[in-house]
Amino acid sequence: MLILGIETSCDDTGASVLRVDGAERTVLSSILSSQVVHQEYGGVVPELASRAHLTALAPMVRRALDQAGVTLADIDAVAATFMPGLVGSLLVGLTFAKSLAWSRGIPFVGVNHIEAHLLAVCLEEPDLAPPFLGLVVSGGHTEFILVEDWGRYRLLGSTLDDAAGEAFDKVGQLLGLPYPGGPSIDKTARAGGDPHAFAFPRGLRKRDDCDVSFSGLKTAVRLAVEKLGPEEAQRRVADLAASFQEAVVASLEDKFAWALRHTGARHAVLAGGVAANSALRNRLTERAASEGALLHLTPMRFCTDNAAMIAWVGALKLQHGIRSDWGLAAVPAFEAVPLNWR
Numbered sequence: 595m596l597i598l599g600i601e602t603s604c605d606d607t608g609a610s611v612l613r614v615d616g617a618e619r620t621v622l623s624s625i626l627s628s629q630v631v632h633q634e635y636g637g638v639v640p641e642l643a644s645r646a647h648l649t650a651l652a653p654m655v656r657r658a659l660d661q662a663g664v665t666l667a668d669i670d671a672v673a674a675t676f677m678p679g680l681v682g683s684l685l686v687g688l689t690f691a692k693s694l695a696w697s698r699g700i701p702f703v704g705v706n707h708i709e710a711h712l713l714a715v716c717l718e719e720p721d722l723a724p725p726f727l728g729l730v731v732s733g734g735h736t737e738f739i740l741v742e743d744w745g746r747y748r749l750l751g752s753t754l755d756d757a758a759g760e761a762f763d764k765v766g767q768l769l770g771l772p773y774p775g776g777p778s779i780d781k782t783a784r785a786g787g788d789p790h791a792f793a794f795p796r797g798l799r800k801r802d803d804c805d806v807s808f809s810g811l812k813t814a815v816r817l818a819v820e821k822l823g824p825e826e827a828q829r830r831v832a833d834l835a836a837s838f839q840e841a842v843v844a845s846l847e848d849k850f851a852w853a854l855r856h857t858g859a860r861h862a863v864l865a866g867g868v869a870a871n872s873a874l875r876n877r878l879t880e881r882a883a884s885e886g887a888l889l890h891l892t893p894m895r896f897c898t899d900n901a902a903m904i905a906w907v908g909a910l911k912l913q914h915g916i917r918s919d920w921g922l923a924a925v926p927a928f929e930a931v932p933l934n935w936r
């Protein structure tokens with residue numbers, strides 16, 4: 595089966611062709627075009643994002659087909675993100691995907707972006723099967739999810755305020771580092787930063803659950819920067835970055851260990867853009883091992899937004915006999931319930 599995947603939930607236009615034969619999964623192409631139009635605004639402008647998707651999408655799909663060495667006539671189904679994300683951006687990919695599938699008389703499947711992040715690791719680990727624990731940490735999300743079975747999920751906890759990636763991006767801005775803050779902080783911290791130079795708070799640390807909070811941490815970094823003054827803050831930027839990163843990693847690690855014990859899960863996955871963070875990858879791998887579990891790391895190229903993960907969940911749904919209605923609407927907000935499709 596050949597699936598075309600389309601991702602347009604935020605400011606990246608993605609297209610991918612995936613071949614799925616039984617347990618075999620081969621990403622024939624996965625391309626992404628990041629919109630530069632937002633740079634001068636310091637954040638994503640929703641209306642500009644949807645217009646940029648409109649012009650980028652058709653040529654991207656053509657390139658993805660070309661790179662895969664196939665034509666539209668070879669495609670068996672089309673999958674696209676329908677939630678969560680910016681509504682205008684979602685609508686472009688969703689409408690394009692439906693129209694294409696309708697015109698070719700092939701199935702269309704809507705995919706939840708969070709589910710796609712969560713299961714992206716399966717693209718390269720065909721033996722991984724539920725039950726397993728998932729931690730999705732991205733620019734918009736921080737969720738602990740138990741994958742009970744394919745299509746059956748239990749939300750265990752999430753952030754009460756900022757998402758982990760959002761905290762990285764805001765603190766990156768505060769430290770004067772290039773956008774997006776996540777990779778910049780990761781790199782700066784590795785350049786000799788002392789993770790214990792500043793004792794930053796870990797929100798909800800004492801609570802026996804797997805909810806997290808990053809807004810207090812963000813404020814603590816801002817106050818530390820103000821106290822140091824601009825020159826000293828610049829001189830100690832590696833220490834600030836490393837100490838902030840340590841606080842994020844430590845709070846995720848505490849709650850991750852709690853979730854492992856609470857669910858008894860023996861396998862776990864780390865997913866989403868922030869899963870590219872080197873410190874987080876190392877610490878959670880060690881912690882899982884000491885809790886008697888195995889952590890499966892999402893390959894770097896499938897951590898941040900991509901369309902291969904969308905194609906993969908589309909294929910999974912089709913394998914279970916699920917296809918979407920032509921009337922499927924774009925849903926901007928994340929709601930845990932629609933994650934379940936079985």
Ligand code: KG4
Binds near residue numbers: 758759763
């Ligand atoms: O999954 P993603 O591409 O988009 C969303 O669905 O949100 O995640 C993007 C987020 C950004 O906040 C970015 O700063 C963060 O992932 N990120 C990182 C790293 N690479 C990307 N955060 C920490 N360390 C990294 N190495």
Ligand code: ZN
Binds near residue numbers: 711
């Ligand atoms: Zn994402």
